[in-house]
Amino acid sequence: MLSRSIRGAAAATLAGTLAITAAACSKPGESGTAHGAGDSAVVGIAYEPETLSPLLGYGKDGNSKIFDGLLTFDDDMKLRPALAAELPQVSDDGRTYTYALREGVQFSDGEPFTSKDVVFTYRTILDKKTNNASKTELDAVKDVRAEGDHKVVFTLKYPYAPFAERTVLPIAPEHVAGEQDVNSGSFTTKPVGTGPYILTGWSKGEKLSFKANPGYWGGAPKVKKFTMAVIKDDDVRATRLRTGDLDGAILPPDLANTFKDDDGRTTYAARSFDYRTVTLPTHNKVAGDTDVRRALDVAVDRRAMVDKILDGAGKPAYGPVPTDSLWFAKGTERTHDLAEAKRILDEAGWKPGADGIRVKDGVRARFPLWYLSGDKLRQDHALAYASDAKKAGIDIKTQAGTWEVIMPRMKHDAVLAGGGAPGDPDFDQYTLLQSSLAGDAFNNMAWYDNPAVDKALKKGRESGETADRRAAYDTVQRELVKNPGYTFLTHIDHLYVVDDKWSGLTTQTEPHDHGLASGPWWNVEDWTPKK
Amino acid sequence: MARMAGRRTLFAAPVLLVVTFGVFAVAAASPFDPVKAYAGTAGLTASQENLDQLRANLGVDQPLVERWWRWLTSAVTGDLGDSSVMRQPVTDVITERLGWSVLLAVTAFLVAILLGTSLGVLAARRPGGWLDRAVSSAAYTLEAAPAFWLGLLAMWFFALELGVLPAGGLTDTDSDVVTFGQVATHLVLPAAVLGVSQLPWFFLYVRQGVADALDEDPVRGARARGLSERTVLLGHALRSGMLPTLTLVGSRVPELITGALLVETVFSWPGIAAAAVQAATSVDFPLLAALTVLATAAVLAGNLLSDLLYGLADPRVGFDG
Numbered sequence: 001m002l003s004r005s006i007r008g009a010a011a012a013t014l015a016g017t018l019a020i021t022a023a024a025c026s027k028p029g030e031s032g033t034a035h036g037a038g039d040s041a042v043v044g045i046a047y048e049p050e051t052l053s054p055l056l057g058y059g060k061d062g063n064s065k066i067f068d069g070l071l072t073f074d075d076d077m078k079l080r081p082a083l084a085a086e087l088p089q090v091s092d093d094g095r096t097y098t099y100a101l102r103e104g105v106q107f108s109d110g111e112p113f114t115s116k117d118v119v120f121t122y123r124t125i126l127d128k129k130t131n132n133a134s135k136t137e138l139d140a141v142k143d144v145r146a147e148g149d150h151k152v153v154f155t156l157k158y159p160y161a162p163f164a165e166r167t168v169l170p171i172a173p174e175h176v177a178g179e180q181d182v183n184s185g186s187f188t189t190k191p192v193g194t195g196p197y198i199l200t201g202w203s204k205g206e207k208l209s210f211k212a213n214p215g216y217w218g219g220a221p222k223v224k225k226f227t228m229a230v231i232k233d234d235d236v237r238a239t240r241l242r243t244g245d246l247d248g249a250i251l252p253p254d255l256a257n258t259f260k261d262d263d264g265r266t267t268y269a270a271r272s273f274d275y276r277t278v279t280l281p282t283h284n285k286v287a288g289d290t291d292v293r294r295a296l297d298v299a300v301d302r303r304a305m306v307d308k309i310l311d312g313a314g315k316p317a318y319g320p321v322p323t324d325s326l327w328f329a330k331g332t333e334r335t336h337d338l339a340e341a342k343r344i345l346d347e348a349g350w351k352p353g354a355d356g357i358r359v360k361d362g363v364r365a366r367f368p369l370w371y372l373s374g375d376k377l378r379q380d381h382a383l384a385y386a387s388d389a390k391k392a393g394i395d396i397k398t399q400a401g402t403w404e405v406i407m408p409r410m411k412h413d414a415v416l417a418g419g420g421a422p423g424d425p426d427f428d429q430y431t432l433l434q435s436s437l438a439g440d441a442f443n444n445m446a447w448y449d450n451p452a453v454d455k456a457l458k459k460g461r462e463s464g465e466t467a468d469r470r471a472a473y474d475t476v477q478r479e480l481v482k483n484p485g486y487t488f489l490t491h492i493d494h495l496y497v498v499d500d501k502w503s504g505l506t507t508q509t510e511p512h513d514h515g516l517a518s519g520p521w522w523n524v525e526d527w528t529p530k531k
Numbered sequence: 532m533a534r535m536a537g538r539r540t541l542f543a544a545p546v547l548l549v550v551t552f553g554v555f556a557v558a559a560a561s562p563f564d565p566v567k568a569y570a571g572t573a574g575l576t577a578s579q580e581n582l583d584q585l586r587a588n589l590g591v592d593q594p595l596v597e598r599w600w601r602w603l604t605s606a607v608t609g610d611l612g613d614s615s616v617m618r619q620p621v622t623d624v625i626t627e628r629l630g631w632s633v634l635l636a637v638t639a640f641l642v643a644i645l646l647g648t649s650l651g652v653l654a655a656r657r658p659g660g661w662l663d664r665a666v667s668s669a670a671y672t673l674e675a676a677p678a679f680w681l682g683l684l685a686m687w688f689f690a691l692e693l694g695v696l697p698a699g700g701l702t703d704t705d706s707d708v709v710t711f712g713q714v715a716t717h718l719v720l721p722a723a724v725l726g727v728s729q730l731p732w733f734f735l736y737v738r739q740g741v742a743d744a745l746d747e748d749p750v751r752g753a754r755a756r757g758l759s760e761r762t763v764l765l766g767h768a769l770r771s772g773m774l775p776t777l778t779l780v781g782s783r784v785p786e787l788i789t790g791a792l793l794v795e796t797v798f799s800w801p802g803i804a805a806a807a808v809q810a811a812t813s814v815d816f817p818l819l820a821a822l823t824v825l826a827t828a829a830v831l832a833g834n835l836l837s838d839l840l841y842g843l844a845d846p847r848v849g850f851d852g
Contacts, residue, residue: 042704050571051618057573131588131615133570136578183588184613184620201707204617204627206700206801209707229704231799235683240698243690404562419575431576441582442575513572 038501038529040225043521044237044249048230052199053188054170055124055177057134061423063508063517065210065226065524067170067193070099070118070152075506075523077422079164083113083171083194085150087164094159094464099167101150105217107173108198115146120174122154124182131183137166137427159462161469162424170195196221196525206230208516212525221525223502228516241265241497248498250519253311256495264500268520269493270507271324273420273428275317276381278369278487279446282438284412286367290483291348292394297484298334299341299392300385305490309380313495317488319477320420320428327425327470329477341392350393358393366395370409371416373400381489382416410445417445420491420512425473426461433457433476433485448485496520502527532842539835546831547824548603554823555599558814565591568813569615589615591816602820612817616809621821624806629825631701632802634714635722636791640783642726647733648776652769654734655741667738670731678728678790682797685724696720699799721798725790729783736779740772747771774845781837784830 052058054067062073072082081087084099091097105113122144125132140160145153156163170193177187191199196218197210208228212221229246231237238255240246251259259265280287280296287293302316321328350358350365358365369386371378379400386396396414406415421427430437433453437443453476460472480486494510496519504527505520566586567574574582586592602612611621654663673681690698697703697720702713741764744750750767758766792804803822810818 040705050616053618056618060573128584129588131569131585133573133577133581133585136576136581139578181613184618186619188618189623203701203801204624205795205805206799207704225705227705229700229799231699232796236686236699236797236799239683239686239691240704243694243698245690245698245704402562403567404564407567421576437578441577441579443578 039223040227041223041502041521041524041527042227042229042245042247043498043519044229044231044240044246045516045519046232046234046237046250047516048205049516051188052191052202053177053182054121054172054191055130055132055182056188057132058191059170059517060134060137060168061421061511061513062168062170063522064170064193064195065197065517066191066195066199067172068195069168069170070101071164071168073168073423073508075508077509079168082168083118084167088167090164090464094161094462095156097154097156097163097167099152099154101152102217103150105194106215107176107192107194108213108215109173109176109192111173111175113171113173113194114149115152116149117171117174118152119144119146120178121169121172124172124177125169127182129182140166159464161461161464162426165423165427168423197226216525218525222528223524226521226524247501248496248520250494250496253313253495256313256497257311259497262497265497266500266505268496268498268505268507269313270496270510270519271322272492272494272510272512273320273322273325273422274418274492274494274510274512275320275322275420276378276416276418276489276492277317277320278382278385278489279410279415279417280485280487281410281412281414281445282447282449282485284367284414285363286365286394287414289348291344291350292365293484293487294482295341295344295348295350295392296389296394296487297481298337298344299394300388300487300489301336302489303336305381305384309377309384310490310492313493315491315493317491319480319488320432321425321473321477322491327473329474332477332481334481338391345393352393356393357395364395365393366397367414368397368399368409369414369416370399370401370406372406373402377492378416378418385416385487385489407442411439411447415445417486418512422509422511425469426457429473429476430457430461446485450479450483450485453479494518501530503530504528532839535838536835539831543828543831547827550823550827551603551820552599554820555595555602555816558811558816558819559595559598561814563812563814565589565615565814565816568815591814598816602817606821611821614810614815614818616813616815616818617806621817624818625803625821625825628801628803628806631800632791632795632804635718635725635795635800635802636787638718638722639725639729639791639794640787642722643729643733643783644780646726647730648737648769648773650730651734651737651776652741652764652772654738655745655768655772656764658738658742663738666734670734673727674731676728677793678724679793679797681728682721682724682794685720686797689720699797701801717798721794721800724797725787725794728790728794729787732779732783733776736776737769737772740775741768742772744768744772770844774841777837777840777844779837780840781830781833781835784833785826788826788829 049058059067062069068082070084071079074080083102085102089098101115107113124130125135126138140156140163141154142157143155147153173192176192180187189202196213196216198213200211201209207230210226212224214220234252234255237249238251241249256267280293282288306314306316315323318332318334345358350360353359369382371382382398386398389396431443433448434457435449435454438447456472456475460469463469498520507520508522510518566582570577614621614624617624650666654666657663686698689696697717701717702709745768753763753767795802795804807822810822
């Protein structure tokens with residue numbers, strides 16, 4: 001009896017499956033066709049955000065599509081007012097920032113945006129109970145308070161010139177986010193903001209869908225529907241771009257190259273602050289030696305790395321500031337010069353041993369270099385660096401590991417690190433080079449300790465005068481030539497291939513982190529469909 | 532039969548208990564740091580103080596047994612806790628994704644069983660014939676082919692070259708509504724790839740089982756009595772040849788889960804498998820424990836199912852055994 005009913009159930013399941021399969025076969029070719037009008041765009045991205053809540057760190061570098069910050073960056077990385085009506089007024093001592101807010105702005109649920117939301121956002125992020133891993137970036141904030149509905153005043157613990165650049169972080173609505181658990185409430189997946197787009201669906205692991213916000217204070221976007229498909233594998237992303245399923249995608253250089261002769265698509269190379277560097281830990285007998293550091297700095301062939309590893313999509317790096325940035329100290333470029341490297345080492349007493357590896361006072365010129373396992377780009381950089389060093393007589397042993405393995409060794413072992421934040425020169429340089437931050441988590445991984453640099457960094461962040469700041473960061477970069485605590489290798493361009501269906505596409509200078517809003521779609525709200 | 536099912540279910544409870552504790556223990560011993568995983572790239576610029584605060588907030592600084600006990604006691608009341616990697620309650624993560632994974636796995640499984648069985652019977656009819664040789668060598672090749680590679684190949688051929696099937700996702704990429712027709716078309720490639728990657732085992736077992744059975748006395752007797760080839764093949768040989776295959780049904784479940792993981796990633800299928808990997812590498816205890824319970828339950832149920840089927844197919848096998 002029972003066995004019969006089981007067989008019946010099996011038959012029913014079978015019939016059901018056949019029905020599904022039949023339905024599947026009856027409508028092939030429906031998808032995979034090009035999207036008709038230019039008012040909808042689909043792009044492929046490689047990383048899925050864990051959360052869409054600004055309170056947990058989403059969109060902290062600005063440009064989050066669903067939200068707006070008080071300020072925003074334009075394509076030149078200049079600050080523009082967004083939810084603030086104008087750029088902030090800074091007090092003479094650099095400790096008070098006053099923002100007048102834009103009036104008449106509404107969240108996408110129809111509630112008005114006021115100063116209360118700003119205060120709520122910043123206070124929640126700074127709250128110890130909030131699991132926001134980026135709150136260190138707001139370290140300077142002592143207090144934030146509202147003055148009436150349309151004015152917000154920040155008071156800082158110390159004068160901090162780049163503070164305005166931090167206020168691009170998105171503002172969350174208190175009436176929604178304040179009503180729930182900030183770390184796991186529904187707001188983290190169903191956000192409500194004031195931005196140009198409204199999230200209509202987030203199918204985790206598949207895609208994020210947006211529709212244009214008709215009541216956007218900056219004007220309703222022309223691209224009415226915007227979809228970000230989450231595709232982790234590079235090859236799959238390229239294939240789906242080729243099938244017409246995607247209108248644009250981020251691709252590594254070799255795959256982007258395969259679209260070069262495509263008439264209907266354009267490749268955009270976004271400049272970036274994304275650097276790869278080798279830390280030369282001060283506590284290592286070899287890497288900590290200034291002469292070894294200087295020798296490595298000229299022994300390395302940066303141009304070859306750009307050409308071979310990055311397929312030309314990048315630039316040689318001499319410090320955290322890219323050579324085409326306004327903050328770059330001209331004349332600090334170092335050319336590849338193996339003879340010079342050998343001369344430096346010879347003069348310093350590092351004499352080649354029998355096997356070609358140099359020795360000084362019984363210390364062999366060798367140290368380990370770690371890179372993140374699975375990251376091919378870092379591996380390639382590490383191997384090229386070791387091979388260049390070998391030619392100068394320095395033996396670098398490359399090893400792969402996860403951060404858990406690498407981190408405890410960073411005081412003595414070199415690491416192939418990456419980073420880069422374009423907002424302000426302080427963002428990268430202070431945390432990379434300030435001696436008091438040595439060994440503080442991932443800050444100052446090389447335990448760099450140079451009083452002249454420390455002084456310049458402090459001046460750079462506290463001074464409100466651009467000329468003073470420029471002089472300070474020039475000093476830092478020149479000190480790095482005399483005593484390079486890191487060998488900076490390359491700045492990497494990010495490549496995007498996009499269909500030619502819209503006009504007005506540009507790219508913004510991008511950080512190390514591939515945010516959702518990187519790429520030509522950083523300003524999708526300004527695209528206009530081509531007729 | 533009911534007794535066996537009941538006994539197995541009772542037995543499942545301590546197994547699950549041990550497994551969840553094992554997950555907590557292994558995760559705690561793993562070199563991965565949940566705080567670094569939680570912070571992600573932001574952690575690269577965070578101060579030690581900030582990271583320490585996160586460690587306390589996430590509750591990962593507490594001893595292993597205490598953490599496990601707290602998870603267990605709230606889990607039995609239905610509160611599975613919050614997933615740190617997904618920033619949402621574990622129950623939400625599971626309800627959003629589980630259904631899609633089950634749909635994919637069940638369809639793939641049926642494809643593998645039906646296709647594997649029919650090809651196996653056909654091949655066993657003429658061992659060494661052209662069909663047998665062709666399918667057998669294809670099966671051995673497939674056994675070695677990674678599901679990931681099969682997926683890329685299928686996508687290239689059906690989506691790019693022929694343009695007849697969508698390359699990924701649950702629905703058309705620019706569509707927000709989940710309709711039956713869309714899900715069905717989008718299911719074809721991932722389910723076929725996953726099913727085909729499981730097919731060799733079923734094919735080879737059935738082929739062997741049926742071929743052996745055809746040589747056995749009862750079948751030879753049936754043939755001698757002049758019963759039709761069809762009756763002999765399906766009524767007699769398949770029935771006894773299926774027995775080893777039924778055991779296979781249960782034992783393939785774990786393989787199906789790992790296969791689903793790769794297939795889900797290739798096809799951007801919004802299932803639970805991808806979440807499982809993230810949970811593991813991020814040492815997301817609540818999510819990891821809940822998913823392990825699910826996977827263990829699936830394996831136990833798979834084993835129970837194959838034993839039940841075995842009993843049904845072969846009256847000589849008792850249910851208490």
